Every structure is written in structure tokens, then in C-alpha cells.
Amino acid sequence: MSTYIIEGGRQLHGSIEPQGAKNEALQVISATLLTSQPVTIANVPDILDVRNLISLLERMQVKVNRLNHNTYRFQADDVDTDYIMSQDFVKRCAGLRGSVLVVGPLLTRFGKACFAKPGGDKIGRRKVDTHITGLQKLGAKIQYDDDLQAYCLNRDGPLKGCYMLLDEASVTGTANLVMAAALADGETTIYNAACEPYVQQLCRLLQQMGVEIQGLASNLLTIRGRRDLGGAHHRILPDMIETGSFIGMAALTRSELTIKNVSWDNLGIIPQSFERLGIHIERRGDDIFVPAQETYPIVPNLNGSIPTIADAPWPGLTPDLLSVMLVTATQCDGSVLIHQKMFESRLFFVDYLIEMGAQIMLCDPHRAVVIGLNHRVPLRANRMPSPDIRAGIAMLIAAMSARGTSRIDGIDQIDRGYEAIDTRLNALGASIHRE
Secondary structure, eight states: OOEEEEEOOOOOEEEEOOOBOHHHHHHHHHHGGGOSSOEEEESOOOOHHHHHHHHHHHHTTOEEEEEETTEEEEEOSSOOTTGGGSHHHHHHHHTOGGGGGGHHHHHHHHSEEEEOOOOOOOSSOOOOHHHHHHHHHTTOEEEEETTTTEEEEEOSSSOBOOEEEOSSOOHHHHHHHHHHHHTSBSEEEEESOOOOHHHHHHHHHHHHHTOEEEOTTSSEEEEEOOSOOOOEEEEOOBOHHHHHHHHHHHHHTTOEEEEOOOOGGGOTTHHHHHHTTTOOOEEETTEEEEOOOSOOBOOOOTTSOOOEEEOOSTTSOOGGGHHHHHHHHTTSBSEEEEEOOSOTTTTTTHHHHHHTTOEEEEEETTEEEEEOOTTSSOOBOOEEEOOSHHHHHHHHHHHHHSBSEEEEEOTHHHHTTSTTHHHHHHTTTOOEEEO
16 A cells, blocks of 8 residues: 655646546446447546556456557457456456446346446445446346355346436446447437536447437437447547646645646536635636635625535536535635535545644534635644545645645555646645655
């Protein structure tokens, strides 16, 4: 297990470009299992979760060619269908949250799939009911295998298109069901579908491959499946979570920073949400310029009450940025309520911020009131673990702002979502050493 040692109190200078989007990468790489033809994907982030998914595909005998640092060609023309029902497959899936995304493609194309309990962040329960219920509506049969300790799905004949109303607008659930419907007979309608840019990008890839999909950017998708799909070329969007992380980083260290090539039109409400914390954000073409400020005044509600920043299904604020916004608010001027609705354990990392001197009241597992110190009292260095990707980057941002030397243990969690983040930030003036 690796550790970051951070010398805090340094300002950043220069420009940085976000990596390819992690969540999109996991979806579109899984979609390559739907066809025997080559699929080329560019702007793939070199992060642990993506490397593990690619390794899983290689063990299925998918041909993987790395064309350059972030471009891959996949061809699933000789998949080992015995391996996808093996103990090794289930074990590897259990250590990778993104493994749930191969279930839909494997089931619809090869007629069987194992649904292992997925691994990943320690942020609370992540139910898979939406995935399984939707696949059953398409005609999948399911039973629990005691030996494999996994749900096994199979089908008699092709999956059949149908209408379904999802119990929640799950991003991975929507992606899994869209991919399953891509090879199903007839028309599938998914209502209350997630409509994040990641899902839109997956749909665009499938359209290139020959699937007819209507309703992009809405919560009502209509998919007309085809039995044979072709190859495609696809480019992954910049990671909006990394873009937001850099905005918060600039504010907490009172730095001037340019974030390059952010795909502004796909950021949704993210810039506006950071502006509520008093951060000035200037759009320059497709770049974001964040100037250094002496103070970051939190914008109260119109009636003067404390504002609430809460996550919501797209086009609402993504829950993946609430940890960053919480730590950023600790040195803004004013108070804000952070409401994390989706996961019941994601705010528990605030105990470490409180040890650093942050003024935070944890109301319950979902809500925390942050009283900004307005940089009057700097955060103190601390030693902390990284329980999940987003808490890990939030604590890294806090350590970069704090006086003294901080240590963050278990940084493999950060590596799961952020490519060479220490090297990239050190180029801006940070002091982060990997031990």
C-alpha cells in the first residue's frame, strides 16, 4: 500500500488538462464486447480501474492493442465463454466496481453472465437491483450459484425488447440495460434513465456500431436492437470530476490556474455550483481560468439563509464532486450545508478534516454543515487514510492547503480515478511525494 507525503502551503501556477473520463471509459470499453469487429477508443485514462477492466477483457481473450499512450483497439471476436463463468472471473469482478458493466454485453451476446458482488469504494451500499430487474424484464433468468458466490444469468433465445420504468436513475444500471438492449429483438424503452454525458457518449458509440437509439440527453431512451454490430472509433470526453477537483484545488490554495480543454458544454451545473462558493470562474473558449482570490465569499440564499449544495440526477450536481466542494468550503467565507443524498458513508472522512482544524458539523451520514474559515486559520497537517476515490482527492487538496507535512495512506484508491496526479500537480508547484 502506497502513501503520499505532502508539503502543504504552496500555491499552484500554470495550466493542467483533465484526463479522459473514468466513468465513460468503463462503459465504452465494456461495450466493445457487443461486436466481433474492431473498436478503437481514444483518450482512455491510464488509471487503475481502467487498467483492471482492460486486464479482465484480455483474460476473456479479447484482443487488445495499445496504439499509443491513451488509444486502444479492442476486438472481441474469440471470447472465452468458459472463463466468464469461472472462479477467477468472479474473483476479479469482485475487486472492480466497473465489472458490473460487462454483464449486459456478455448476457445479450453470449447468453450467459456472472454478476459478482462488485468491489470499489467504501462509501456505503450500492445495490444492483436496478440492473438485475431490468435484465429480467428483457428475458434473463437468474439464480444464485453457491460455489461461485455470484448471481448467474442466462437466456433462452435472444433477449426481447420491452418497456421498463427504472426504480432509480442509475448511471451504471442504465448503461448496462442499454447495452443489453443493443442486441435484443425489437424495441426497448427505458424510462427514468440516467442521462449523464457518460451515458450519452455510450449511446453515440452504439449508434456508430449500428444501434438505433432515440432520446439522448433525456430520461426516456428508445433502443431498437440489431443482431450484428459493426466496429467504430470513439473519443472519451474530458473527466468532469477532475475538472471540478482542479477548480476546488485552485480555490483552497488561493492559486491562479487554467484548466485546458474541459468540454464546457458537458459540464452542466458544475461551474455554477463552484461559483456559489464564491469562486470566480472565467470561460476562455473551451478552457476554464480560475484567478487567485484573497477571499471566497459563499453566496447565501436570497432570503439570507445558509445555502444548500446537494447532489441530484443529471443535469443536477454529480455526487462525485460533493467531497471536493465540502473541503473547498472549509476555507471559503460563510457557511454551507452539504447534502450527500446517494451514499450513506461518503461524508465520514470529515473527521480527518476536523482534526486538521476545519469547522464542520456532521448532522447525520448524509449532511454536514461547513463553517468557512476564510483562510484566517489555515488547516493543520495530518495523517489520514483514503477510504474512496473522491474522499482521497479531497484530503489531498486539504493537505496541499495545510501548513506542514501531511501523509495520506492507501492512495491506491486515488490511483483508481486520477492518472499520475502527483506528477501532474508537482509540475504546477505542488510538493507531493509517493512512498
